[in-house]
Amino acid sequence: MDRTSALDAAPRYSAAGRVLHWLVVLFVLVVLPFGAVIKFVKEDVKLTFYMIHESLGFLVLWIMLARLAVRLVKKPPPPLPMPAWEHRLAATVHWALYAALILMPITGFLATNAFGFPLRWFNLVPIPSPIGKSDAAPYIMAVHVTLAYTILVLIGLHLLGVLQHHILRRDGTLYRML
Template sequence: MNVETRLHHYHPAAKTFHWLVAALVFFVWPLGFLLDLVKSGVHNDFLFWHASLGFTVFWLMLARLCVRFLTETPAKPSGMPAWLSGTAYLNQWLLYLALISQPLIGFLLVSASKGMFTWFGIIPIPSPIGKSPAVAHTLAEIHQFLAWTILVLIGLHICGALYHRVIRKDDTLARMT
């Protein structure tokens, strides 16, 4: 990759983590939403995939954050107003925070509900809190609130990308593709 390309695009690892997390979130979020709607016979299957893939999002986000701190971030498009740049920056970091917090809260929720979380049915992850229905209820409310928050943040993120592509006609979207 030449210097010119590197300065205008995110690192290939950052792009990979971005799109992997996006794909997983668009799969995990509906699974979580459907948990309350599916019949009891398939509820555990939905929960298995929701929890296992959600926990995968946590690890991918940590890796993504490492890449973010270890690689160069491309410059913002010229002429971008400070308020727009600040809004994009805030939305991006709120997404990072939410996409790291949400799987952790989900892990604690499964731990408080079931007493043990086994990642993909293979790797047991010890519960730091043990089985606790009262804590599970509170964690479920936080988890649901964060799920809707993530949806709003992603919606704003997509609207921002479209705004740059369609209205401003700058290369913001191309930096991550």
């Protein structure tokens, strides 16, 4: 099946769902590396790295909430034929990604607040802190870091599924999100 016929034949997600999906992909590709390298950057730029990481993470939270709203309001296209176990696995990975991509920025926001650093979104907008400085900060940060690794595993599983459908099955699954 060539790309044009696959794209025409594949029932697609809503335009809003597709745009929000790719925005999350774009921001996660920036946010995760920023978070991973913060501890290695020079002290004089570390606060800038934190600000960018936290601000983009906060943006991912709102995009994911919008994405969840779109997903709940606009019914996704029916799944293409596949074994029931595969459909359950795909659904589990998708919903786990939604949960992790929402919980990740929340735990990061709470952790930085608990460390005593309230968020000033892109150094422009102060975001009120729901918690003050707290001894719970290292524990919240541990959850945040665990979620980062969880997201990497889930993205890997998601990409394996995409590749399996696109390369081995040659069905229109990939085109549903283009």
